[in-house]
Amino acid sequence: MAVGHGHLPEPVAALIRARAAVPNPHLDVESYDPEGDLLVLNLGPQHPSTHGVLRVKLYLDGEVCIKAVPYLGYLHRGVEKLCEKLTYVQITPIVDKNDYVAAFSNELAINMGFETLLGVEPPPRAQHIRALGAEMQRVASHLLWIGTFGLDMGGALGGGATLFMHTFRERESILDCFEVLTGSRFHYNTLQVGGCRHDIPAGWETLVRQTFATISARIEEYESFVRTNAIFLARTRGVGVVDAELALSLGVSGPVLRASGVDYDLRRDRPYGLYRELKVNVATASAGDCQARFEVRLAEMRESIRLVNLLLDGVPEGPINVLKAVKLPGTVKPKPGIGYAAIESPRGELGTWVVADGSDKPYRCKIRGPSLHALSLLPYLAPGQNLSDIIVTLGSLDPIMGEVDR
Amino acid sequence: MILGNPWVHGGVVGFVVVNFLMVTFAWSVWFERKFAGRMQNRPGPTEVGPFGLLQPIADLLKLLQKQDIVPDGADRALFNLAPPIGAILILASAAALPFGPGLVAADLDVGVLFALSITSLMVIPVWMAGWASNNKYALLGAMRAAAQAVSFEVPLLLSAMVPIVLAGSFSIADIVAAQSGYAWFALWPPGPGLVAFVLFFLTSLAEANRIPFDIPEAESELVAGVTTEYTGMKFGLFYLAEYVHTLVASLLATVLFLGGWEGPFVDGPHWMIAKALGLYAFIFWVRWTLLRYRADQFMALCWKVLVPTSLATLVAAALWKHLS
């Protein structure tokens, strides 16, 4: 099928062809367009809305995408190689930088992987702190996502920036809670193999309750935004529809999968830690478009706020680490073996696959990040879409490049 | 005519008007940043001068000091010509704008048409810049701008025809005179006038590339549209053209629909400026509140909604004129 000037009776036909064609991420552009009339646009790695340093090579017919090829690795820092050179205790602050907007989830996933190998279970108080932190982090992460999604649609010099500033105000207050708990705002280094490093300080509970009461009221504003804003609806409804079967086959998880009608949440279906006792209501939507993903994330924020309040009620007394407080790095030595543990991070299934060889360092440590799988949807969603819609679709998948590239 | 010789008069009034526009532009940027800051829980500029009031001067100095970069492969002549042409065109459009009785650089019989046609010429420097930049984002932005200008000319002119029909003249002075006694066209006749005012205002936003119709710039998609490759004062001139365009559109809406310089106590340019700045501030409010339409949705809005509505409004206005 050619799109050259000579073969193209009307541009509309090409547009319809492109839309009707089954998205093929390995489309042969040479034979599709032998005359080279397609516009090749490098979106990124320095582009305002590629969420960091993603580069997507777009083949455009007018403004309609024919093929999209993501190029990853601009943020590859060799975290997995670093893990092989560090002891089990030293790894925690390194993985903080993977999914840099949800560092707590990273720490939880990696330490749960190590605990699977060691066969230890953190004490109840540590489990409570972990679950609290994970749910607070989920709200913070989704707030950031709403803001950046606004930027994708409204630009940094428009209404999107206003939305961004407002969600960041709320996110800041959650980060303040984390600062009181752990001493830092983004990269906490607070979890350890076998428990936590920092205990809940006095008065923290009141601070968290107040913060989340405010946020809970302000989520109503975002809700009204998604319900009534005509431009928002025009830009998101029916845009970037993700097919559930394709999403499963691509290993997509988290809100993107749930927005496509698959009722699946690791917290409920493969419970870990405190979630074995906790009942989590899983939000789903059936449309699979950007609006559905927005609504699922809003509902998840509500549910997380409910869980935070519930967890604050019953924090038991007791130790926060089963092992003796690890003073010197390098004291944890799991038996040789292979383990996998996964948690539901704000973006989906965040897993750790660890191979131990009996030493104090992992032999191989792979971090299975949900962002990589969500991003792999882009070559399937972009063909047939307008350039503007590609930006919105990419934003709605919420890829964090630190986790994609690692 | 205040001064006897039309050349002297035009020169003096034109000088004052152009400087008014430039100064208003400079401090409207300060106002916009303050305003947007307050909308976003932040103070806006505070460092330069009291309340950050000297910020425009700092911005200007910064722009002047920037390295002037012409990208490799750019068409140098077109690339360098586009920003001054844009600024000159948009300032020229103010020549036919009266600020008070006789306070006009050139009192043309066809003042409305002159102002609208000169502002619509803005697409030429934008296209020049997009083509000459040798940048795909700039080219896409320029193509969008051209498509947008071609489409939105139609409802813009049709809605501007409503006050022309009601006043029976193309001269801005006559149109303002026809609205005297608070019979502003936005209020009277009820219906067509108000609809035409809203349409004119919306299409002016689109012509001036303001959110929600700023798809030629769309910096989340096209980085900065046509201005992607521009640095320093060349970028500043495009920036100036965009803001002055918005200001001229507000002034035009004021004379066509809001009774021009008429107001309580003393009629005069101050009322004209106050009304126009009110509209101008409203545009800032819209800009920092709304998201952006997609290009095709926005063309559909133009051809499927705005054009039929403006035609119907024009017919209604003509009927009103015919019957009364």
Next chain:
Amino acid sequence: MSIDLSHFDLVAENDIVVVPVDKLVDVATYLRGQGFEYFVYCCAAHYPASESEPDRALVEYRLRRLPAEDVALRLWIPSSDACPSLAGLWQAADWQEREQFDLVGVRFAGHPDLRRIMLPEDWPGHPLRRDYAIDTRHFPWR
């Protein structure tokens, strides 16, 4: 809870099945038909040559039947050999196998587009191999 793979002469032990290389595609196709739609990961680890074993890699695919039924297919691939690709069965295997090829150096036979994914095209070596030292200087900082 383990899947019955006795007709392949394989035993699942705690969700883990050690699969011979030549049976991988058959087993994977069977599992795909049994509703294992969700592809969790493909991981590889490199084992350098020792007295008893040649230079080889461990490859593990984890597949899931929702909600929580896992099966991990574990293979030992000698460095001289290529692992059969599952990219035709699960789309996720496309990027996952590219990543393991890029970092660990496992080759996947039948992969549609086996290029580097994280590192630049001209990067020499595969960093997650055990013989790739972290504390020596490598391209482009050599």
